[in-house]
Amino acid sequence: MSITEILFYFLSALALGAALMMVTSKNPVYSVLWLIVVFFAISGHYILLNAQFLAIVNIIVYAGAIMVLFLFVIMLMNLNADNEPQKNKWLKMAGAVAGGCLLLVFVAALRQSETIAMQAVNTSGPTGLIRRLGMVLFTDYVLPFEIASVLFLSAMVGAVVIGKKGD
Known part of the structure; x- marks a missing residue:
């Protein structure tokens, strides 16, 4: 086994274990901390795929900024266990059925993953470099990029208007 395979299996086990701990943790603060571990493991996978830019953005944006916001909100x-309302059995049953349906979708997707992996195209060249991403972003996808910029700007203006106290 090569070092890449060992790292892949280690990061996969870390991501799955941390995701399981995130879901099963009773304390919401611990859940957020486990989710940060999941994001770091996914960033490790991005580095293994030679996508360094995505790894850094994932760490800075998701593990850094968004998880800190989640932590502050929580x-x-x-949240106390004293004032948490008890869930009835029908709500628990609906959650179990929804989880089972999601499991079926995952199993169906994994059954076809081997076929899709065979059809994957191996592109040669600098696949994970920022220069290539920037060239594609500002040549082929410049219009959608600018539209997304305007949408983000309008969302920020809307948040300021909504958050502003009435005079």
């Missing part, structure tokens, strides 16, 4: 909500 801490501000002051």
Whole structure:
């Protein structure tokens, strides 16, 4: 086994274990911390795929900024087990059925993954470099990129208007 395969299996086991701990953790703060571990493991996978830019963006944006916001929101909500309403059996049953349906979708997707992997095209060249991403982004996809920029700007303006106190 090569070092790449060992790293892949280690990162996969880390991501799956941390995701399981995130879901089963009773404390929401611990769940957020386990989710940060999942994001770091996924960033490791991006590095193995030679996508360094995506790995850094994943760490900075998701593991850094968004998870800190989640952590602050959870801490501000002051979640206690005392005041949490008890869930009835029908709600638990609906959750189990929804989880089972999601499991079926995953199994169906994994059954066809071997066929899709055979059809994957191996592109040669600098696949994970920022220069190539920038060239494609600002030549082929410049219009969608600018539209997304305007949408983000309008969302920020809307958030400021909604958050502004009435005078």
